[in-house]
Amino acid sequence: MNHFQNHSFLKEIDFTPQELEYLIDFAGHLKGLKQQHIPHPYLQGKNIALLFEKTSTRTRSAFTVAAIDLGAHPEFLGKNDIQFGKKESTADTAQVLGRMFDGIEYRGFAQETVETLAKYSGVPVWNGLTDEWHPTQMIADFLTLKEQFGHLKGLTLAYFGDGRSNMGNSLIVTAAMLGVNFHLGAPKSLWPAQAVIDIAQQYADQNGSELVLTQDAKFAAKNADAVYTDVWISMGEDVDPAERIQKLKPYQINAELVAATGKADTIIMHCLPAYHDHQTTVGQQLGEQFSMDALEITDDVFTSPNSVVFTEAENRMHAIKAIMAATLGDLFIPDSLFA
Incomplete structure (x- = not known):
């Protein structure tokens, strides 16, 4: 059957x-x-x-x-x-x-x-x-994690940025379902809706996942086996870019934030596309406007040996x-x- x-x-x-x-x-x-x-x-x-x-x-x-x-x-x-x-x-x-x-x-x-x-x-x-x-992305993401670490239960995934996007919703729920600890580093106004947190918490209780939602990016990074981010403004989303970027600047995945995990083998994940340089029209426009070389993730981290973003894309x-x-x-x- x-x-x-x-x-x-x-x-x-x-x-x-x-x-x-x-x-x-x-x-x-x-x-x-x-x-x-x-x-x-x-x-x-x-x-x-x-x-x-x-x-x-x-x-x-x-x-x-x-x-x-x-x-x-x-x-x-x-x-x-x-x-x-x-x-x-x-x-x-x-x-x-x-x-x-x-x-x-x-x-x-x-x-x-x-x-x-x-x-x-x-x-x-x-x-x-x-x-x-974004459920098909979840099967790819957790396949990528399993390939890297050989198991899922007990891993810690830290996500930074817009937590009430489709990615924030899907990651917190899927991590909770699969026994993966989930840390969200985001301003409180960008946390998932309470209904989503409640679904995740129910699964977390059943599967032994720890859910941490915090406005402190360094605290969210602590002990993370994987750090994950997505674009700060979703496709078709009607928001003021200046306001959103100011809000999320402290949650950029950069070398300092990766170091805050306290682990040498933390992997870097991103569902793509990524504004890690000025090689895209949008990345260049926003980067120049806000004097940033990169937005949600810096180029050195994105291209580092610990980055699995293109394996994740293939998956x-x-x-x-x-x-x-x-x-x-x-x-x-x-x-x-x-x-």
């Missing part, structure tokens, strides 16, 4: 901690097959709709390559290609796509949109990112492949794994 068969992955708590662990390990297994050039066409003959309301590098690339590796055909539908609620409701669109495609990926703004697609399409739907959650593909194969493929997954 496949616990995953025909299930959507809309947010982390759609699955149990054991099921998340299975997806992480299965992603690692598929990564090994890919490296050894062993075919794994679990989705032979399937058709996948890729709905993108927001632009994307990693999510789009990962879903496309993963689908093709699995033997499926991915079809990209951008914000100008289909209606997205303008002339046709999301529910009607879902019913049409569900009759033509075997699975649907959605990346956009409202969590409600991806939930509606799952409710009405009748096929597995995968959340490639919404304003609230998006293996993670997404595992999610699609488990929920849409005809896999034999023994029940004993979830006993």
Whole structure:
């Protein structure tokens, strides 16, 4: 029996901690097959709709390559290609796509949109990112941690920056589910909503995770096995850049903050894109405006030997492949794994 068969992955708590662990390990297994050039066409003959309301590098690339590796055909539908609620409701669109495609990926703004697609399409739907959650990123991130340390339980992950973003929400909940200690270093106004903290705390109590939310960046860094950050202003977010940057400057991941972990082997993580230099239009514009060489992470840390950001980016593909194969493929997954 496949616990995953025909299930959507809309947010982390759609699955149990054991099921998340299975997806992480299965992603690692598929990564090994890919490296050894062993075919794994679990989705032979399937058709996948890729709905993108927001632009994307990693999510789009990962879903496309993963689908093709699995033997499926991915079809990209951008914000100008289909209606997205303008002339046709999301529910009607879902019913049409569900009759033509075997699975649907959605990346956009409202969590409600991806939930509606799952409710009405009748096929597995995968959340490639919404304003609230980023579940496919979590499988990649915790796969990266497991590859580095050989285990997850008992590790400490420290996240700095905007804690009430999709990344802040997803990381605190997933860490708590997997027995990973989670430290958030952020101004109080940018902590996750209380409802999210409550979900995380419930899982933390069950799985032995310690959750620390603090405005003291150095305190948050203490004993961290991994330090993690994301851009300070999310895509499409309407905020005053000056105000946000002033607020988050003390939480920049730099050499001093990494040293505050007290560990020599702390890894550096970032879900990308990163403003670690002036090689991007936005990075240059904001950097010059606020006299900063880098924003959320300094270039020396981003490019240091302890940085795993590009392995983490690659792991998006293996993670997404595992999610699609488990929920849409005809896999034999023994029940004993979830006993």
